[in-house]
Amino acid sequence: MKLNLIIISLFLLVSIGFTFMLTLGTFYQSENSTDSKFDILDSLLAGELKNSEEDVRKIIQLLKQDENIEDKSIMTSFKTYPYHTNSKLIYASFTEGSPNDTIYDFITKKNWSAFEHYYSAINSIPPQNDLDMVQIPDYLIYGYTIYSYNDPNTTWYKDDDSHTEILQNPEDPDIPKFLNPIFSSTSGNGGVVVYEVNLQD
């Protein structure tokens, strides 16, 4: 057999393998593993794959149980939930504010920089023309990953998000009382927590 045909076949096989892995990883995730992106292959073989969209659908159903959801605001970095529930989005990437901020300071955008106000305003649904307007959200949806998908060479000016990391664990005793966890899910490399915000109490 010709050498070049063998090499081309090898290159194509590797590419197809990667395409399969990437496609699999886009829609499915392993239940438990945390240490490697390739664990998804083990999970596939063990039949322990979980559809990545499963949690999203559960959260949407949960939010839709609120009869007034269409009049309410969700603070999150995901546009999915406000879109599917016809509610409003207050965009936050959860790195905003100062590292010493409390969760209350964060939600009320107390120490957000001008750029953070601007970025939140243009990414909110509907976009806010008044950058200084502070809306108190009715829900807070916090998603996180355990390891960063960015490689070391592309980690830019690192925003400190230590003040919001507490939101990862809804059972943490330091979670403020005005946050009521209503959904929590962890998977291989991260998770998502939904809080109801009751600032009036």
Next chain:
Amino acid sequence: MQNLKTVVVQFKNENKLPILITTVFFFTFFYVSFFHHQTFTESDGIFYYLMGEWLINGNVEYVGIHGAPIGGPLLHASFGNLLSDPFIAGKIISLISCTGIVFTSFFITRNLFSKKVALVTQLFFAANPKIAHLSILVLNEAAPLFFIFISLYYATKKQKSIATFVLVGIFLGLAFCFRYQAVFILVAFLVYLLIFERKRIFGLRNCCFTLLPFLATISPLLIYNYLILGKFSTLSTNSYFLDSFKFQTDVWRNNMGNMIEEGIVSAFYLDPFLFLKNYFYNLLFHNPDHLFKFSIDVYDTLSIFPLFPLVGIITAIGGFLYVTKVTLTKKQLSIMVATFFITFLLIGLFGTLEYHFMLLAIVPLAVIGISNLHKIPNNVLFLLISCIIFLIFISVLPVYRAFHLFPIWLIFPALSSLFFIEGIPAIQAKIKQSLHFGGTVDET
């Protein structure tokens, strides 16, 4: 009608394999997209659709899209409304566009090299993880890319008529209405026409045949931007700098935060040294890194060998050396060695080897390329020029996804395929010949 039928049948008979590859690609990702992706979760897709909805409903005060023109939102919203399902509409747009990219990749490469090389290039496109990614997700990337690929098909044609130049302009204009970076391909094409096709036909006239249709196509967008938003472009470069520049200081970050609405010139003068440091980092490390991955995140690469992405450079260089038909004379070799050491010295004096090592390979290769310029086919030259010009402009910013470099990617799998199909057999023949020659000498 009969004539058209004959043309279609002839086309099908002549291109059975490219059509088969395209069909397999389409049905594979149709299955993935429609049977495994059931919930609209893509933030970008949702945002572009909603922007389009607001625009159609006249809520223009909401429509100031951060960094993208209104073409994408309009397409997603109008097609979404037509089907009463923006998610299905978005998936169809992505899938058809990527299928089109896979299909045109064959014909663009066919303009450059032999049919076999074109076929292998098309296979690399069809098997590419990033093309797969774009075909199954609702983003604003696939449609403009498809338009760019159609324009590349016309731009690389050996025999160009007036209609060819006009079509290049129209399709780049359409792509520009989705993504501003399409203008870089236009600049590359105009530069190519002015420098390399000037003698053959009136370069300036052909430039106009491309530029005017381009301007005519984008004029509704520019008029809308100017009348409604008060500016020709919705690009917010300074917010991108703030968000993505690698090298920043607290003072710079604080000042930049207060000049988000200003342009690139103000960003440059804020701290020219820091700006240039970031620019050359983007140009020589970060952006090429997304083509060939020098770092650990192997998933986000366009390399044809994602397991060891760097291998993709070697095959592309092999193809480049083959296309330049380089014969290493002592003079050329000494020039290459000299440029290597001069570059090394310059990096030592003004740069950082960690980030600027690409120059050590680029400069000697550029010297070979320039000294063998007449041997490189014109349309290959255009793609090489596009690659350089696109990288020079886009590197003002660090691209954050490898697929942003797809407009210039074709030349790399095409050169690699050339290396596999023609380069390797040529090397094998030379080795055999020298072995045979050596054997003959030994026997005598």
